[in-house]
């Protein structure tokens with residue numbers, strides 16, 4: 001029985017109202033038998049964990065780090081990444097892992113909620129630094145779930161999921177995205193503290209988005225009295241400098257490990273979510289790293305990002321909690337064109353590795369991400385997994401790790417990776433996985449088939465959505481990734497049966513409001529399967545959504 005099926009039955013157990021009273025007797029017997037089998041299967045995994053103790057969890061989310069930037073996954077890569085390589089060497093590397101979106105905000109939504117981003121109100125684009133909260137009030141996150149089960153929870157770094165800045169004209173917080181109306185002296189509602197984090201220190205959105213101030217819990221640490229510019233001009237604190245953010249956040253995060261290690265050893269584990277601001281723009285390596293890669297400033301910044309991973313590992317080692325801490329290192333989307341691919345390719349380094357496209361695109365370069373998991377107490381060192389997985393699977397993985405059932409209203413698109421991590425996966429866990437691109441294009445993977453509901457890249461790579469070139473192409477793209485990992489040969493006209501089957505699967509996935517077994521759930525706003533949005537349309541999009549540079 002797969003964990004996917006396990007979850008189905010556990011969900012039913014947790015929601016007895018979903019089991020009709022009038023089910024036939026024979027079904028009752030089958031149900032009891034299955035219940036016994038499921039509880040037995042589930043308990044065996046949970047017991048394994050209990051025997052070891054619940055792990056601390058450190059989730060390092062790099063920003064725009066490409067699959068090909070990690071040397072362990074791309075031996076031809078030209079950027080030294082010794083610390084990420086160590087995580088892989090001492091743990092498990094996933095080679096078919098995906099962010100749910102090809103851009104920042106939506107991927108973070110899926111990571112924390114276990115629900116596909118396109119079910120939220122955000123159908124395209126990303127938030128800015130003043131956008132109101134995206135995670136729906138009342139919705140559980142993996143952080144609130146872990147906190148409810150005894151974890152100390154903290155987030156350090158780039159939030160980028162919206163927060164409700166107080167307005168100085170008396171309007172409700174979150175009712176406006178107007179920077180000029182923000183009252184920085186007031187508490188910020190709807191931020192990390194509101195969705196499950198005991199503690200937060202970081203910035204509102206990307207490091208090139210105002211306001212340029214640090215936020216501690218629900219307060220700005222200084223009033224932005226000046227203007228500064230990192231790609232975008234905006235209100236800034238006099239003491240805030242973008243180049244300092246990565247080192248400052250790293251110090252705070254490693255201090256957190258040091259101050260929570262003693263409690264962790266006594267059975268009070270922590271969840272440390274560390275969404276880094278790098279190697280996203282502004283590409284600002286500190287003096288120590290400038291010129292180090294011999295490639296370009298992006299290469300230097302990746303090296304500095306890797307060193308952050310090293311500092312976290314070192315803190316765990318020093319505190320003697322490395323064995324009982326689950327460390328994940330991954331990225332929220334593929335590498336951005338801002339890295340300067342031309343410069344990097346000229347030096348034989350391809351951040352997208354074998355994959356077509358970049359951040360923003362529906363092709364693999366947009367969303368196939370490095371995904372390394374180290375947990376010495378449980379995960380076999382030096383192991384690899386080719387299981388299809390998404391960052392949205394983290395929530396169900398934690399739930400199964402704790403032996404806790406997920407109600408139907410939580411983590412609707414999350415499938416536990418625990419069997420894979422424990423080396424007990426003898427079959428794929430996922431039936432399918434949906435990807436999304438910056439302008440709202442969707443695609444679905446099943447096995448090695450990938451059907452894209454768009455004619456174009458869905459993002460910034462040519463042919464762009466709405467371009468004359470895109471208008472000449474078939475409306476759909478179908479690729480067989482087992483033979484064509486570079487998505488170069490569109491097979492949609494040769495395999496109409498596959499197109500039909502995957503289209504029906506996608507339609508059902510949308511209509512059910514979930515992709516895991518359980519009671520159907522509503523989407524937040526209508527979902528458009530065949531996106532017709534082009535870049536221009538996004539510029540005039542809903543307030544609070546902005547296009548990236």
Ligand SMILES: [Ca+2]
Pocket residue numbers: 063064103104280332333
């Ligand atoms: Ca990103």
